[in-house]
Amino acid sequence: xxxxxxxxxxxxxxxxxxxxxxxxxxxxxxxxxxxxxxxxxxxxxxxxxxxxxxxxxxxxxxxxxxxxxxxxxxxxxxxxxxxxxxxxxxxxxxxxxxxxxxxxxxxxxxxxxxxxxxxxxxxxxxxxxxxxxxxxxxxxxxxxxxxxxxxxxxxxxxxxxxxxxxxxxxxxxxxxxxxxxxxxxxxxxxxxxxxxxxxxxxxxxxxxxxxxxxxxxxxxxxxxxxxxxxxxxxxxxxxxxxxxxxxxxxxxxxxxxxxxxxxxxxxxxxxxxxxxxxxxxxxxxxxxxxxxxxxxxxxxxxxxxxxxxxxxxxxxxxxxxxxxxxxxxxxxxxxxxxxxxxxxxxxxxxxxxxxxxxxxxxxxxxxxxxxxxxxxxxxxxxxxxxxxxxxxxxxxxxxxxxxxxxxxxxxxxxxxx
Amino acid sequence: xxxxxxxxxxxxxxxxxxxxxxxxxxxxxxxxxxxxxxxxxxxxxxxxxxxxxxxxxxxxxxxxxxxxxxxxxxxxxxxxxxxxxxxxxxxxxxxxxxxxxxxxxxxxxxxxxxxxxxxxxxxxxxxxxxxxxxxxxxxxxxxxxxxxxxxxxxxxxxxxxxxxxxxxxxxxxxxxxxxxxxxxxxxxxxxxxxxxxxxxxxxxxxxxxxxxxxxxxxxxxxxxxxxxxxxxxxxxxxxxxxxxxxxxxxxxxxxxxxxxxxxxxxxxxxxxxxxxxxxxxxxxxxxxxxxxxxxxxxxxxxxxxxxxxxxxxxxxxxxxxxxxxxxxxxxxxxxxxxxxxxxxxxxxxxxxxxxxxxxxxxxxxxxxxxxxxxxxxxxxxxxxxxxxxxxxxxxxxxxxxxxxxxxxxxxxxxxxxxxxxxxxxxxxxxxxxxxx
Numbered sequence: 001x002x003x004x005x006x007x008x009x010x011x012x013x014x015x016x017x018x019x020x021x022x023x024x025x026x027x028x029x030x031x032x033x034x035x036x037x038x039x040x041x042x043x044x045x046x047x048x049x050x051x052x053x054x055x056x057x058x059x060x061x062x063x064x065x066x067x068x069x070x071x072x073x074x075x076x077x078x079x080x081x082x083x084x085x086x087x088x089x090x091x092x093x094x095x096x097x098x099x100x101x102x103x104x105x106x107x108x109x110x111x112x113x114x115x116x117x118x119x120x121x122x123x124x125x126x127x128x129x130x131x132x133x134x135x136x137x138x139x140x141x142x143x144x145x146x147x148x149x150x151x152x153x154x155x156x157x158x159x160x161x162x163x164x165x166x167x168x169x170x171x172x173x174x175x176x177x178x179x180x181x182x183x184x185x186x187x188x189x190x191x192x193x194x195x196x197x198x199x200x201x202x203x204x205x206x207x208x209x210x211x212x213x214x215x216x217x218x219x220x221x222x223x224x225x226x227x228x229x230x231x232x233x234x235x236x237x238x239x240x241x242x243x244x245x246x247x248x249x250x251x252x253x254x255x256x257x258x259x260x261x262x263x264x265x266x267x268x269x270x271x272x273x274x275x276x277x278x279x280x281x282x283x284x285x286x287x288x289x290x291x292x293x294x295x296x297x298x299x300x301x302x303x304x305x306x307x308x309x310x311x312x313x314x315x316x317x318x319x320x321x322x323x324x325x326x327x328x329x330x331x332x333x334x335x336x337x338x339x340x341x342x343x344x345x346x347x348x349x350x351x352x353x354x355x356x357x358x359x360x361x362x363x364x365x366x367x368x369x370x371x372x373x374x375x376x377x378x379x380x381x382x383x384x385x386x387x388x389x390x391x392x393x394x395x396x397x398x399x400x401x402x403x404x405x406x407x408x409x410x411x412x413x414x415x416x417x
Numbered sequence: 418x419x420x421x422x423x424x425x426x427x428x429x430x431x432x433x434x435x436x437x438x439x440x441x442x443x444x445x446x447x448x449x450x451x452x453x454x455x456x457x458x459x460x461x462x463x464x465x466x467x468x469x470x471x472x473x474x475x476x477x478x479x480x481x482x483x484x485x486x487x488x489x490x491x492x493x494x495x496x497x498x499x500x501x502x503x504x505x506x507x508x509x510x511x512x513x514x515x516x517x518x519x520x521x522x523x524x525x526x527x528x529x530x531x532x533x534x535x536x537x538x539x540x541x542x543x544x545x546x547x548x549x550x551x552x553x554x555x556x557x558x559x560x561x562x563x564x565x566x567x568x569x570x571x572x573x574x575x576x577x578x579x580x581x582x583x584x585x586x587x588x589x590x591x592x593x594x595x596x597x598x599x600x601x602x603x604x605x606x607x608x609x610x611x612x613x614x615x616x617x618x619x620x621x622x623x624x625x626x627x628x629x630x631x632x633x634x635x636x637x638x639x640x641x642x643x644x645x646x647x648x649x650x651x652x653x654x655x656x657x658x659x660x661x662x663x664x665x666x667x668x669x670x671x672x673x674x675x676x677x678x679x680x681x682x683x684x685x686x687x688x689x690x691x692x693x694x695x696x697x698x699x700x701x702x703x704x705x706x707x708x709x710x711x712x713x714x715x716x717x718x719x720x721x722x723x724x725x726x727x728x729x730x731x732x733x734x735x736x737x738x739x740x741x742x743x744x745x746x747x748x749x750x751x752x753x754x755x756x757x758x759x760x761x762x763x764x765x766x767x768x769x770x771x772x773x774x775x776x777x778x779x780x781x782x783x784x785x786x787x788x789x790x791x792x793x794x795x796x797x798x799x800x801x802x803x804x805x806x807x808x809x810x811x812x813x814x815x816x817x818x819x820x821x822x823x824x825x826x827x828x829x830x831x832x833x834x835x836x837x838x839x840x841x842x843x844x845x846x847x848x849x850x851x852x853x
Contacts, residue, residue: 123464137834355693
């Protein structure tokens with residue numbers, strides 16, 4: 001006898017919204033959404049009433065008004081007649097400048113310190129441990145202030161380099177002068193300069209473009225060479241000699257560009273009371289950069305150490321058993337695996353460094369917080385708009401960095417089926 | 418077969434020779450750890466040279482310390498008089514003279530006993546949390562401490578913190594009364610809604626009323642008078658205490674299947690992590706008034722604490738999310754198989770393990786939070802590092818003093834942060850259950 005089992009009547013009762021797991025999540029989400037919307041409505045209502053009371057609205061037109069203040073270090077053309085938007089751009093470029101310099105230097109310092117901390121040399125390992133622990137456990141602001149104080153209080157004034165009985169001499173084989181106002185470093189000059197390329201809102205040096213192009217081009221050609229060598233090796237078992245081709249590919253273009261443009265280094269020299277020639281880097285930038293480098297370098301060192309420690313000893317032994325030499329073991333076996341552990345936290349350190357560069361406020365370096373979120377905000381009184389743009393700027397920088405590094409991360413990630 | 422007469426059989430074992438001199442003791446140690454290869458010899462010499470240089474350069478400065486003086490000029494005179502012309506010496510007298518300022522900022526000096534007492538009670542309150550060997554009953558005091566500490570530090574009527582605590586009691590009572598009448602769900606909702614109503618509508622007037630009848634209170638101290646390590650500790654400890662639960666909730670939200678909850682959590686976390694703390698602090702100090710009802714005034718330290726807490730919570734959420742992701746799927750499935758609902762599974766099975774994995778990350782976030790308390794100087798509060806030091810340097814006596822205050826404050830931060838990281842290592846070792 002067949003029993004017809006009817007589905008129980010799917011009568012919907014209100015209590016099912018709470019007691020039935022199929023509907024409960026929808027109920028919770030709707031409640032949460034309502035609460036959030038109510039909260040947002042309350043905030044926006046308050047905002048509108050406050051703005052009404054002040055007799056002003058949200059207005060971004062101040063961006064096209066004359067800025068009227070000077071910025072001591074600019075990467076693009078800027079005068080106090082430029083607009084606030086231009087000042088924003090200048091600040092943004094300054095932030096990017098110190099962030100990029102800091103990320104590069106922190107990586108170098110951090111990798112060296114991390115590897116040396118693992119060294120079996122007792123003295124070096126202890127020194128590096130001390131470096132890492134001291135820098136990680138003391139606020140970054142202190143390092144910025146203390147390094148800046150070293151620059152401004154300990155270093156000699158430019159005129160101390162003057163005369164027969166000068167009390168100070170230039171360092172690094174007479175090429176660099178550390179003074180209490182700026183650091184004068186040698187800089188490249190091009191005799192046959194190709195001038196500037198005007199892109200409307202920004203001017204780009206053709207020389208710089210060529211140099212960057214030569215470096216990137218050489219790098220790409222070198223990669224193609226190595227890829228070809230790998231292919232030949234996997235087909236025939238013999239690896240063609242590539243070292244001189246690589247050297248040529250990496251260095252020939254840049255040397256050629258340098259010679260073509262008639263490049264030469266100009267060493268700063270004392271004229272009167274100040275140094276001229278070369279490049280004068282403001283101490284606020286140097287101090288901020290050094291502090292960010294040393295502070296972040298300590299964190300990177302820990303990441304590198306953890307990454308190398310994470311690779312089991314068996315990997316090295318297996319590579320040796322296969323007959324790989326130590327440096328090829330490092331390049332082909334250890335590093336690719338260690339990088340997989342190292343890259344994700346390294347990305348967040350780069351992000352941290354970029355965000356920490358906003359501490360430029362402590363030394364008066366004009367980054368994007370100093371221009372848009374500092375003087376522009378104070379002059380125009382447009383706090384709401386300026387802070388909004390500032391946060392969007394930082395968000396955009398953060399997302400760009402993490403996006404770019406995630407692409408790189410994907411390329412070194414474990415390839416699974 | 419004749420036996421050879423000159424036959425010698427040793428009857429007992431010879432005493433062992435000592436190992437070769439190069440294979441034992443300090444010589445072997447030095448050979449292995451300092452001079453194992455040409456590169457190592459070079460590094461060793463370089464390391465010793467660096468260490469020697471540092472000690473040679475800075476030890477006279479420390480050795481010539483002056484502890485008793487009333488101004489920098491006097492310090493320098495004492496150094497010159499004692500150690501001769503051209504000698505350098507540290508002038509720790511500035512710390513000795515300005516010690517109360519470094520500890521309390523411009524907190525009224527006759528009330529110093531209050532923050533000191535609060536700090537002592539804080540130690541009592543966190544002890545049972547840090548060391549489970551202590552009696553569990555002490556946790557009740559830990560729960561009460563926020564109200565006690567608030568009252569001691571800021572002062573004012575005792576009834577304000579009492580009424581704030583009453584909110585929890587009211588919520589508990591509401592749940593107890595309603596549960597038999599209308600079921601668990603309504604009781605839970607009541608346990609949330611009733612205290613909210615209490616805090617927002619009733620607590621203030623009732624506190625005023627009771628204070629009118631029974632005026633017990635301490636002298637009120639305004640937030641602008643706070644400074645030094647009192648400020649750093651107030652912000653740091655409050656931020657740490659509140660950011661952990663908030664971070665857990667955000668991490669759960671981000672792992673949740675519910676679309677809206679998930680997206681809200683992701684948006685919040687990514688926004689906070691994408692901007693520097695300074696911009697959030699500026700927002701708190703400059704813009705928060707725009708978003709509050711007209712005419713409302715909001716304590717500046719409270720604003721800063723809220724921002725620091727939100728900031729740390731977003732980072733902690735990411736750390737805990739890592740811990741949740743690292744748990745094997747079997748743990749979730751086992752909890753389901755036991756018939757545990759979401760909250761029970763989370764509370765009993767998932768979170769204890771996820772938190773254990775995340776300890777190092779959580780503690781380093783806490784360390785970062787404590788270090789970040791120095792940034793409040795940029796919204797006009799007197800942090801020990803820059804705020805107080807600038808104030809000290811602004812007086813004629815101590816104009817031009819740089820290194821001593823920085824080194825002093827840095828050393829204290831180092832001690833606290835290093836202590837926290839060591840504690841996290843101890844905790845990790847203690848909770849370790851695997852057998853590797």
